[in-house]
Amino acid sequence: MIVERIEAIPIEIPLSRVFGGSTYAVPTRCTVITRLTVRDGPTAEVYNGDNRSEGREVARLVEKVLAPLLVGRDLRDWRRHYDAMFDHVPGAAMAPKLLLEAIACVDSAVWDGLGRAYGVSVTRLMGGARGSLPIFSIGGYYEEGKTLDDLGREMRQLQEWGMAGCKVKVGGLTPEEDAERVTACREGAGPDFMLAVDANRGWDRRDAERFARLVEPLDIAWFEEPCHWFDDMSAMAALRNATSIPVNAGQSEITAHGARRLVEAGAVDMVNIDASEAGGPTAWLDAAAVCRLHDVRMTHHEEPQIALHLLAATANSFAVECFADPERDPIWPGMWLDPPELRGGRLHVSDRPGFGIRLDPDKVEAYRIDR
Numbered sequence: 001m002i003v004e005r006i007e008a009i010p011i012e013i014p015l016s017r018v019f020g021g022s023t024y025a026v027p028t029r030c031t032v033i034t035r036l037t038v039r040d041g042p043t044a045e046v047y048n049g050d051n052r053s054e055g056r057e058v059a060r061l062v063e064k065v066l067a068p069l070l071v072g073r074d075l076r077d078w079r080r081h082y083d084a085m086f087d088h089v090p091g092a093a094m095a096p097k098l099l100l101e102a103i104a105c106v107d108s109a110v111w112d113g114l115g116r117a118y119g120v121s122v123t124r125l126m127g128g129a130r131g132s133l134p135i136f137s138i139g140g141y142y143e144e145g146k147t148l149d150d151l152g153r154e155m156r157q158l159q160e161w162g163m164a165g166c167k168v169k170v171g172g173l174t175p176e177e178d179a180e181r182v183t184a185c186r187e188g189a190g191p192d193f194m195l196a197v198d199a200n201r202g203w204d205r206r207d208a209e210r211f212a213r214l215v216e217p218l219d220i221a222w223f224e225e226p227c228h229w230f231d232d233m234s235a236m237a238a239l240r241n242a243t244s245i246p247v248n249a250g251q252s253e254i255t256a257h258g259a260r261r262l263v264e265a266g267a268v269d270m271v272n273i274d275a276s277e278a279g280g281p282t283a284w285l286d287a288a289a290v291c292r293l294h295d296v297r298m299t300h301h302e303e304p305q306i307a308l309h310l311l312a313a314t315a316n317s318f319a320v321e322c323f324a325d326p327e328r329d330p331i332w333p334g335m336w337l338d339p340p341e342l343r344g345g346r347l348h349v350s351d352r353p354g355f356g357i358r359l360d361p362d363k364v365e366a367y368r369i370d371r
Contacts (some may be wrong), residue, residue: 001075001117002039008062008105009033010055011047012369016327020142022171022202029330030055032101033364034062036109038075044113046355047305047331048105048276054098056370061102070106075117078110082282100254100279107280108306108355115354123349126285126313132346133311136196137161137324138302140168140185151181152188161324164345165194165221171202175211186218194319198224201252205235212243221319222248222270222299236267246270250287251301254278259287263294270318274301275310284310292316304332304347305357308340312349320347335363 012030019026030052036044051058069084085103115122123129137158140151151168158166168185170178178197185195197220199208208226223245227235229252240247246269250259259273271291275284288298288310297318300307304322311317323329332339337358341348350356 001041001113003036003070003073003075004039005035005037006062006067006070006106006109007035007037008059008102009035009364009368010059010370011331011364011367012052012055013330013367015330017143019328020172021169021198021200022142023200026052026328028052029328031331032058032062032105033359034105034109036070036075036106036113038113038117042113042116042353044109044116044354045359046105046108046112046357047359048108048303049101050302051098051101057098058101058105059370061099062105065099066102066106070110075110075113078114079282081110082107082280086279097254097277101277104276104278104280104283107282108275111281112354112357117353119353121349121351121353122281122309122355123312126281126309128313129315129317130312132348133308133317134164134194134319134345135162135304135342135347136165136167136194136319136321137163138169138198138321138328139166139325140170140181141328142169142172148181148184151184155185155189155193158324159189159193162342162345163193163324165196165319167196167198167224167321169200170197170211171199171226175203175207175214179211179214182215182218182220191219194221195219196221196224196248199226201225201227201229201232204228205238208235208239209242212239212245216244220245222246224248224272225252233262233265233267236262237265240266240269246297248272248299250274251277256283256286256290260290263290263296268296270297270299272299272301274303275306276303277301281306281310285314288314288316305336305339305355308347308349309355322347335360335367
């Protein structure tokens, strides 16, 4: 299984409208496609991330910095290759976030290539704990002119699309105003539809506690990134003592070590570290092992094409996330030719080898930004 070539393709797709969270706005859907070719074997193809400003640089790091560490070497020595990427790249400390995104691209392609070579899914390759997971859509964005009635209709639309729940954006208004928005979501969805909330680090501890008290009666699955980034660990640890809602964080960490620090600080009930931003599936599995030993559950920030397989291979996992609205993620329904089956509010792991991704080549060519 000798690696012959690694290619990275940055993608950018303009969205029909802007989607807003408490601390950001999303006008485009971006990702990096990585292809890894093995001599006399299958070609891996994966896509990772949504870096809306540095996709070209991530692709350059994949091809010019990381690929030379693997080309000519055996794919099966995956841990050796991972350690080489993580430990021995000059200048890593100068731009660790972009480098770790690039490592994630290559590491995902390695796992995909191994799965394709052995004819099994990545979930099976990793141990195969389960065959499906509940699926949440990310939604409830802040949009100009959006009303409380619109939020209720959005929840019903998500149910029609087969979702088991929605992660609603909060943290951009006062706790009282956002609690009113979440109440509208619950009233629109009914009692059996799961709701989580995500503040994207938009509040201080006091506002997060006030909001949590207001929405506790609404049966909230988790409260994600509730507190400002500059003191989030101690603030979340205090919040956990003030609410019965599970606290979820980790997507802003870029290493498994960051996830470990969250757990050691007593700051989280769940960890949603993102394999596409924090060094790939290998690092994610390291974080999951730490969390399991501390009885902390695993989720995953976005990225269902990768997350489904990782979460399904992990006994302490909860749910997978997606953007059910095709206007928010035109890759999931449009560029991915045969996404996994969505049935009964659950996303099912397919029997296709690797991550099971097959992308429309015409759309890849139409939206690549490296030419």
